[in-house]
Structures are given as C-alpha cells and as structure tokens.
Amino acid sequence: MSSATFEKGMVFFLSILTLLVSSLLLIILATVFAKGLPALHSGFLIEASEDFGRAGGIFYQLMGTLILMTGAILISLPVALGSVIYQTQYLKSKTGKEICRQSGQVLNATPTILFGLVGYLFFGVYLETGVSWVTGSLILAVMILPTLQVSIREAIEALSDQYKETGMALGLSPWSQIKSIIVPQCYYGIITGVFLGLARAAGETAAIMFAATTFSGIRLPESFSDPVPTLQTHMLVLTQEAANPETLAQAWGAGLVLLSLVFFLTVMAWILRGRLKMEAEL
Amino acid sequence: MSPAIQIKNLTVTYGSMKVIDDFSCEVKENSVTAIIGPSGCGKSTLLRSLCRMNDRIAEFHLAGQVLMKGENIYHPDVDVYELRRRVGMIFQKPCVFPKSIFENVLFGVKHRIDKKDYEPLVERVLTEVNLWKEVKDRLKNLATTLSVGQQQRLAIARTLAVGPEILLLDEPTSSLDPESAAAIESLIESLKTHHTILLVTHLHEQAEKVSDNLIFCNIIK
Numbered sequence: 092m093s094s095a096t097f098e099k100g101m102v103f104f105l106s107i108l109t110l111l112v113s114s115l116l117l118i119i120l121a122t123v124f125a126k127g128l129p130a131l132h133s134g135f136l137i138e139a140s141e142d143f144g145r146a147g148g149i150f151y152q153l154m155g156t157l158i159l160m161t162g163a164i165l166i167s168l169p170v171a172l173g174s175v176i177y178q179t180q181y182l183k184s185k186t187g188k189e190i191c192r193q194s195g196q197v198l199n200a201t202p203t204i205l206f207g208l209v210g211y212l213f214f215g216v217y218l219e220t221g222v223s224w225v226t227g228s229l230i231l232a233v234m235i236l237p238t239l240q241v242s243i244r245e246a247i248e249a250l251s252d253q254y255k256e257t258g259m260a261l262g263l264s265p266w267s268q269i270k271s272i273i274v275p276q277c278y279y280g281i282i283t284g285v286f287l288g289l290a291r292a293a294g295e296t297a298a299i300m301f302a303a304t305t306f307s308g309i310r311l312p313e314s315f316s317d318p319v320p321t322l323q324t325h326m327l328v329l330t331q332e333a334a335n336p337e338t339l340a341q342a343w344g345a346g347l348v349l350l351s352l353v354f355f356l357t358v359m360a361w362i363l364r365g366r367l368k369m370e371a372e373l
Numbered sequence: 374m375s376p377a378i379q380i381k382n383l384t385v386t387y388g389s390m391k392v393i394d395d396f397s398c399e400v401k402e403n404s405v406t407a408i409i410g411p412s413g414c415g416k417s418t419l420l421r422s423l424c425r426m427n428d429r430i431a432e433f434h435l436a437g438q439v440l441m442k443g444e445n446i447y448h449p450d451v452d453v454y455e456l457r458r459r460v461g462m463i464f465q466k467p468c469v470f471p472k473s474i475f476e477n478v479l480f481g482v483k484h485r486i487d488k489k490d491y492e493p494l495v496e497r498v499l500t501e502v503n504l505w506k507e508v509k510d511r512l513k514n515l516a517t518t519l520s521v522g523q524q525q526r527l528a529i530a531r532t533l534a535v536g537p538e539i540l541l542l543d544e545p546t547s548s549l550d551p552e553s554a555a556a557i558e559s560l561i562e563s564l565k566t567h568h569t570i571l572l573v574t575h576l577h578e579q580a581e582k583v584s585d586n587l588i589f590c591n592i593i594k
Contacts, residue, residue, distance in 0.1 A: 183431060253468040257528075259426060261481030261535055262458035271480070272470075 123347050130344025143307060144329045145338045149345050151310045155224070155319030156293060156349070158312070159303060162228025163235055163292045164285055170232070171239035172281065176269055179247045192244075199237035206234045207298035215302055224312050224319045227303020234298055235288035242287060246280020247273060279366045286360035290353045296323035322349045375443045377402040377539060377569040378423065382437035385418055387430070392418045395437070398588060405561060405570045407580035410590020416573045420541045423571065424460040425453050441539070461537035465544040467524035469516040474508050477516040477527055481535040498530040502560055522553025529560065540564065542572045546579065558583050 138148030178191050210230035211222075220226045254276060258268040274281070304324040312319050322345045329342035378400040385393040392415040400406050408416045418427070425446065427433040439446050446456055458481070469477050476483075478495045486494065495512065499505040504526045508519070516527055525545060532540065542561070546554035561570060561583045574580050580587055 251468075253464070253466065254470070256426065256464065257468045257470075258480075259429075260424065260457060260462040260464075261532065262454045262456075263481065264454050267484070271483075276470075 120350075123343065123350050126340065126343035127345075127347030130340040131347070135344060136348065139310065140325070140341070144325060144341055145335070146341070149322060149325060149341075149348060152320045152322045152325040152345060153348065154311060155304065155321040156323065156352070158224055158319055159227045159231055159299060159321060160289050160292045162224065163231035164289055166228060166232035167235050167239055167288060168281075168285060171236055171243055171284070172274075175240055175243045175247060176273065179244065180265060180269060180273070195237040195240050198233075199241075203234060203295055203298040206230050207300065207302055210298065211302040221316050222302055222305075222318050223316045224303055225315050227299040227319070230298050230302055231292040231295060234295065235291050238291050239284040239288045242284025243277065243281055246277035246283075249280070250276050279363050283360045283363045286356045286363065290356035290360065293349065293356065294323075294353050296327065300324060300327070322346075376400055377404075377442065378571075379440040379443075380437070381440070383419075383422065383439065384436040385415070385422060385427075386432075386434045388432040393422075397437075400569060400571065400586070402569050403565055403567070404585040405565050405572060405583055406586045406588060407572045407574055407584035408588045408590065409574055409577060409580045412575065414590035416590055417543055420462070420543050420571060420573050423539070423541055424457050424462050426457075426462060428453065458535045459537055460539045460541060461532035461535060462541040463525075463529055463532060463543065463545050466548050467521060467528045469519070469524050469527055471515060471517055473513050474516045474519070474527065475512040478531050478534055480531055494534055498533040499527075501533055501564070502526040502530045503556065504530060520553070522549045522556065525549060525553065525557060526560065529557075533564075537568065539569045539571070542570065544573055544575065547575070554579075 132148075135148040136153060137150050139150055140152065141147035174191075178188055182188055182191070207230060210233060211226060214220045214229045215222060215226045220229070250273065254272050255268065258272045263271065299321070300323070303318055304321045305318040306320065306324055306328045309317055309320060326342045326345045326349070329338055329345070333339040333342065376399040380396060380398050383393055383396045384391065396419070408419060410416055421427050422435060423439060423441075423446075427435075435447065441456075441460070445451070446460075470480060472480075475491075475495055478498060479491060482494070483491075496505060496509075499508065504523060507523065508514075516524065519527060525548075529540075529545075546557050549557065558579060561572065564570060572580070572584065
C-alpha cells in the first residue's frame with residue numbers, strides 16, 4: 092500500500108469516528124424525543140403523578156429535582172468562590188496552588204456513587220441529616236464543587252493584570268480589590284460555573300438515589316428531614332417496574348423534561364461564556 | 374526642608390537578574406523629574422519600587438532605602454495601602470473599568486468619603502485634568518466609550534481623587550496620538566504646583582520640555 096493510499100484511508104477512518112461520535116448525541120436526543128413526546132400532555136409539568144406514575148404529570152418530581160439543585164448551588168457557590176479567591180489572591184506557594192488544582196481534578200473524576208456513599212455516611216449518619224433533601228443537597232454541593240471552581244478560577248486567571256494593578260495603585264486593600272474588581276469583573280465566569288454546576292447536579296442520579304430521594308409517599312418536603320421525589324428516581328423506578336407501555340412512556344416523558352432542563356442550563360452557560368470572552372478582551 | 378523623595382543605594386533584583394544597581398538620588402517637592410532611557414533599563418522598575426507595586430512578585434528583592442519625607446517606605450510598619458494612596462501611579466496603557474465615567478473617578482475613594490462629596494470631587498478632579506468640559510454632560514456613560522487620550526486623563530483624575538502627594542507616570546503618552554500627548558504634557562506642568570511628579574519616558578524632547586530634572590537610565594544600571 093502506498094503512503095498516499097494509507098493517508099487517505101486514515102482520514103476516511105477518522106472521519107467515520109467523528110461522524111459516529113457526533114451522531115451519538117443525535118441518536119440519544121432523537122430517541123428521547125420520540126419516546127418522550129407521546130407522554131407529554133398539557134398538564135404534564137403542573138400535575139401530580141397518579142396511580143404510582145402510570146398517569147398524571149411530574150410536578151413534584153420536577154420540584155424535587157429543582158430543590159436539590161438549588162440547595163446544592165447555594166451551599167457550593169460560597170465555598171467555591173471563597174476557596175478560589177484564597178488560592179488565586181492570597182496563596183503564594185506554587186506547590187500549594189498545584190495541590191489545590193489537582194485535588195479538584197481528582198474530586199471531579201471520583202465516581203458519583205462514592206459521593207453518595209461517603210456523603211450519606213458523613214452527612215446522613217454522622218451529622219444525622221438522615222435520608223433527606225438536605226443530605227442530597229450537601230452531597231450534590233460537594234460533587235459540583237470542582238465544576239464551579241474550575242469555572243471561577245478560569246475567569247479570575249483570565250482577568251487582565253491591568254485591572255489588579257490599577258486597583259493596587261489606587262491603594263485598595265486586597266479585600267476591596269476582591270469586592271470591587273475581581274468579583275464584579277468575573278461575574279459572567281461565576282454565573283457560567285453556576286449553570287454548569289446546576290446542569291451537573293440536575294443530571295445526577297447515583298449520588299442521591301438512596302440518600303435523598305423517594306419514589307412515593309412525599310410530595311413537597313415539609314421539614315429538613317424529608318426526602319423528595321425527583322425526576323431521576325421517578326425514571327429509574329418506572330423503567331424498572333413498568334408493566335405497561337403507558338408507564339414506560341411516563342418515564343420517557345420525565346427523561347425528556349430532565350434532558351431539556353440540562354440542555355437549557357448548558358446553553359445558558361455557553362452563551363454567558365461568550366460574554367465572558369468579550370469581557371476579557373475589553 | 375527635606376526632599377520629597379530620597380533614594381539611597383537602591384539595588385533591585387528579580388531572581389538572579391540585577392535591574393537597578395546601587396542607585397541614589399533626591400527629588401525636590403513640587404518638581405517634575407523625568408527618567409529617560411531605552412526600554413528594559415529599569416526605569417519602570419524604579420517607578421514601581423516607589424509605591425511598592427512589586428511587592429506581590431515573588432522573585433522581587435530590594436536593598437537600600439527609599440525615603441519619602443524622611444520616612445522609609447519599606448519599613449515593616451508602613452501601611453502599604455496608605456502609601457499607595459499618597460503615591461499615585463499612572464500606567465502606560467490607560468485602564469478604565471467598564472463602569473460609568475462618574476464611577477471610574479470615584480473608584481479609589483468611594484467607600485472613604487461621604488456621598489454628598491461625590492459630585493464636587495468628580496467635578497474638581499475632572500477639571501484639574503481638563504476633561505470636565507468634554508464629559509460633564511455624559512458622566513453616566515461608560516468610560517470605555519471615551520477616546521484613549523480621554524481615558525488616560527480620566528485615569529489621572531481617578532488617581533488625583535485619592536489625593537496623592539506624589540505622582541508616578543510610566544510613559545503616560547506612549548499609547549496616545551500627538552494631540553492627546555500634548556494635552557497630557559501641559560497637564561503635567563499644571564499638576565506640578567501641588568504634586569511632586571516622576572515621569573518615565575523614552576522621548577528626550579518630552580523630557581526636556583516638561584521636566585526640571587533629568588535622570589538618565591545609564592546611571593541606574
């Protein structure tokens with residue numbers, strides 16, 4: 092085989108691989124749409140599920156997912172912001188910075204079921220938060236920490252030195268610089284992180300399945316110790332237990348809603364990222 | 374009367390690189406001193422050392438003394454933030470924040486003064502830099518919409534608002550057109566009445582025109 096033929100063959104092979112990868116997303120989207128759309132009816136998002144998920148809507152499941160996501164971001168954001176500000180503004184040792192960065196990456200690569208197990212043992216059992224939405228939010232908060240940190244760190248590091256020097260030259264203390272330069276100038280980076288973190292939390296099932304969620308028995312939590320129904324648990328249980336096509340269709344419907352939620356959050360993050368770039372070039 | 378600035382045997386190194394070697398000089402109050410020389414000769418470093426802008430650079434090391442009105446600014450008891458308010462620095466490329474002109478002027482003093490003093494201060498410093506007439510009707514506009522020359526004058530106004538005694542100007546006209554540069558040059562002469570000014574420039578002509586004293590870079594090296 093001549094090298095030119097080999098070259099052509101390689102390019103063809105690589106293009107097939109690329110096509111395969113891009114079509115995967117399309118296949119998943121198409122399947123979820125095809126299977127999920129029939130389940131959608133006008134009240135799907137605002138009605139409670141009935142008859143153990145066979146009929147009705149997914150209102151409380153959607154609420155449950157949103158509660159866990161909101162709880163997670165409210166806990167995670169201040170922690171992530173504070174720690175990144177410390178790492179970028181105060182920590183001088185290069186080794187220290189590298190350790191922080193690497194530990195974030197390891198945390199990001201940890202199987203989420205382990206977050207669930209360790210999180211449940213620590214929060215649920217040791218801190219006695221039990222199987223509840225609080226435990227779930229705490230676990231998700233830990234899980235999305237690296238996502239938030241990476242986003243915020245990127246934004247802060249991309250911030251032009253000019254701004255920092257100008258602030259310094261005006262006699263601003265490090266705290267004033269953080270308050271009036273770093274946080275406002277990195278606003279879009281922080282919000283991008285928030286959306287990516289929310290998307291990650293929304294899609295997560297394993298970490299919260301046995302620590303925070305329930306399939307039935309509860310609609311909205313009435314105390315800190317109540318679990319919540321979520322879209323993820325709803326889908327999982329319905330697909331495992333489904334005895335008829337209507338129930339299965341409900342699961343696909345919930346899946347479509349969840350996918351749309353994640354998709355929406357990711358697109359928002361994407362748009363804001365564009366603005367962040369514009370800001371950096373200002 | 375003790376001089377505004379006294380530099381005694383100043384040596385500055387970055388890691389193993391010596392940037393300033395055993396340099397001494399005195400600067401009189403309310404004068405303009407120009408520091409000239411080719412780029413990379415340490416003139417910016419000298420300027421930055423006078424308001425401790427290099428403190429955050431890990432490899433930066435300084436020996437010798439810098440005295441302002443007889444007080445060593447590198448003494449451990451010195452409040453570096455207060456020092457930087459007394460010694461203002463203007464950079465080569467004007468840097469305005471993506472906020473209104475009004476907010477930009479107040480950037481360094483906003484939490485330090487009363488709200489009722491905002492407007493008089495903004496008018497005073499913008500007048501001092503000859504920008505008031507040009508922008509008084511659009512103080513709420515984004516500062517980034519100003520021309521580069523106007524932005525540089527705004528940056529000077531922002532520094533003046535903090536109330537410094539000494540102004541350090543690091544090639545303030547090098548990114549400006551000739552007309553804006555001339556405006557800054559005449560501004561420097563008028564600022565001299567209340568401030569001690571150190572000006573880094575690579576333009577001999579500019580140095581001759583605005584300065585009372587000249588420091589040549591080869592002396593620093």
